[in-house]
Amino acid sequence: xxxxxVEDNRDIAANIADYLEPQGFVLDFAADGLEGFRLxxxxxxxxxxxxxxxxxMDGFSLCxxxxxxxxxxxxxxxxxxxxxxxxxxxxxxAGVDDYLVKPxxxxxxxARLKAMGKRGSADSHSQELQVGDLxxxxxxxxxxxxxxxxxxxxxxxxxxxxLMRNTNRVVLRSELERxxxxxxxxxxxxxxxxxxxxxxxxxKPFPERLLHTIHGSGYRLAETxxxxxx
Numbered sequence: 119x120x121x122x123x124v125e126d127n128r129d130i131a132a133n134i135a136d137y138l139e140p141q142g143f144v145l146d147f148a149a150d151g152l153e154g155f156r157l158x159x160x161x162x163x164x165x166x167x168x169x170x171x172x173x174x175m176d177g178f179s180l181c182x183x184x185x186x187x188x189x190x191x192x193x194x195x196x197x198x199x200x201x202x203x204x205x206x207x208x209x210x211x212a213g214v215d216d217y218l219v220k221p222x223x224x225x226x227x228x229a230r231l232k233a234m235g236k237r238g239s240a241d242s243h244s245q246e247l248q249v250g251d252l253x254x255x256x257x258x259x260x261x262x263x264x265x266x267x268x269x270x271x272x273x274x275x276x277x278x279x280x281l282m283r284n285t286n287r288v289v290l291r292s293e294l295e296r297x298x299x300x301x302x303x304x305x306x307x308x309x310x311x312x313x314x315x316x317x318x319x320x321x322k323p324f325p326e327r328l329l330h331t332i333h334g335s336g337y338r339l340a341e342t343x344x345x346x347x348x
Contacts, residue, residue: 119235120144122163124154124180125197126172130220134167137224143231151175158184160290163192165231168214170198170205178212185213189287193234197222247282250328250341252320254282263324273298274316281329281339290336313337 121138125131126149135145146161148154152174158166166184170177177196184190196214198205206217216230247254252263256279261268270278280297281289295309317329330338 119164119231121165121167121231122146122157123167124148124172125169126150133224138228141228151180154180155183158188158190160292165234166192166194168194168196170196170200178208181212181214195230249282249285249339252328254278263320268319270319273312277312277316286340288332288335288338
């Protein structure tokens with residue numbers, strides 16, 4: 119389980135790392151809200167552990183931006199010294215899924231993260247994906263748009279599935295490159311040619327474009343009415 123911990127208290131962050139990493143969790147850390155937001159734009163996480171009081175951008179604002187601006191549904195556990203009902207309601211309004219009031223047990227944090235992972239697994243690994251009239255089944259690897267079955271190679275299928283699981287979100291080029299090649303990145307702009315061939319298959323024969331290039335950033339799969347950038 120890959121978790122982003124956004125916490126400016128080094129002792130708390132170290133305690134979380136010391137307990138969770140030996141349990142098999144893969145952790146990334148940010149010491150302020152702005153760094154946390156940058157990481158969320160660049161990488162995918164299974165869950166987020168988020169402090170309220172942060173330099174740069176507080177936890178409530180960060181959670182609101184990841185829900186509204188990045189369109190991420192990643193589960194968020196908020197760490198806070200505040201135990202007032204009004205603060206918790208404000209967090210839930212911003213899109214927080216769960217709360218832990220400091221001081222907390224890292225064992226309880228582990229249990230809540232695992233519970234979130236189980237709840238989210240059905241959605242994050244759902245077999246049937248759909249954007250507009252485009253359908254993809256991640257088990258049969260069958261892609262269909264309208265009444266036409268689409269022929270995709272393995273890289274095209276991997277790109278399409280990832281883009282569909284991140285519908286309406288701008289997926290950065292770096293995310294797609296890591297998805298396909300991990301750390302062994304190819305020379306030149308090979309990704310562009312794969313995106314070009316994918317677009318020719320899923321968009322060219324059809325009247326409505328779904329795969330949009332967001333210049334200088336990456337790509338977004340969305341119905342035309344939900345995307346203004348071309």
